Amino acid sequence: MLTQDELLSEISRLRRERNAVILAHNYQRPEVQAIADYVGDSLGLSRQAARTDADVIVFAGVHFMAETAAILNPEKTVLLPDLRAGCSLADTLTAQDVRDWKARHPDGLVVVYVNTTADVKAEADYCVTSGNAVQIVQSLPQGVPVLFAPDRFLAAHVERQTGRTLDIWQGACHVHEAILPAHVDAARALHPDAELLIHPECGCSSHVLQEFPDLRLHSTESMVTHARESSAASFVVVTELGMVTRLERDVPGKTFVPVNRTACCEYMKMITLENVYESLRDLSGRVTVPHDTALRALLPIERMLAIG
Ligand code: 13P
Ligand code: SF4
DSSP states (O other): OOOHHHHHHHHHHHHHHTTEEEEEETTSOHHHHHHOSEEEOHHHHHHHHHHOOOSEEEEESOHHHHHHHHHHOTTSEEEOSOTTOOOTTGGGOOHHHHHHHHHHOTTOEEEEESSSOHHHHTTOSEEEOTTTHHHHHHTSOTTSOEEEESBHHHHHHHHHHHOOOOEEOOBOOHHHHTOOHHHHHHHHHHOTTOEEEEOTTOTTHHHHHHHOTTOOBOOHHHHHHHHHHSSOSEEEEESOTTHHHHHHHHSTTSEEEESOTTOOOTTGGGOOHHHHHHHHHHTOSBOOOOHHHHHHHHHHHHHHHHOO
16 A cells, blocks of 8 residues: 555656646545646536647546546546546436437427536537536527526526526436535524625525525636635635635635535545556546547537637
């Protein structure tokens, strides 16, 4: 078993030898964020994956993120250090579900969150992230039925922002759904001067917006930008716990309090320094997408990358 220092130096050596890049989501463990070449939200990570000239992409995130990178880079080796790192939200929707909806709405448009499998994206017209869902739905022609899937809380946020009625798939992320209005109220009572940073996947967002109708919801990357620019000195972070690591590192001098210490995504935490090292060493955990699926999924992904 290697020590932490040995792991770090082996990862550096292998990264150079293999011409590899490590892309990490904001919810990753602190020590994994610390070794990444880029840490960001789903949109930023997809953009990095689209523009990298590395031969190997190690995805410190979950399976749908690695699939998106593989679709954008069919000639590169994309590795997910633990192939069990899935997503409860992506699991709520299948390609057949989308085909069934399209059969009922042949003139409809399908907008899927990036938190979906490649098979689902291949059936979609548009892919969105929390960073650009509102803008993309705003750009769609009026009067056309739109399926928005799979996150019902993000869908409600998009409906509020665009004034448009969507056909909403009733999926949710188990971590964000479990953040309740009572957790937000308790954190606010303890930190009355703190500003709220709320992710649109959170089940509590509509409750909070009743009291603060002008409050902006944020993708994880937008939380960083907003915290930097805001005059507030402290923030309650209403999303997955890992986000606090990213905010503390990139916005020094301000205080970040997690809304609830149990808001932890076990899939994101499956990526460790050990399995990043093993994956780089053995090129294990390779994620590929069948050519036909990748070709069909590319258009909605490119539309996602073009906006926001
Ligand atoms: P963003 O980082 O794109 O806001 O997404 C959050 C998330 O839940 C990713 O799984
Ligand atoms: Fe999926 Fe939720 Fe984990 Fe994000 S936090 S990867 S949406 S299960």
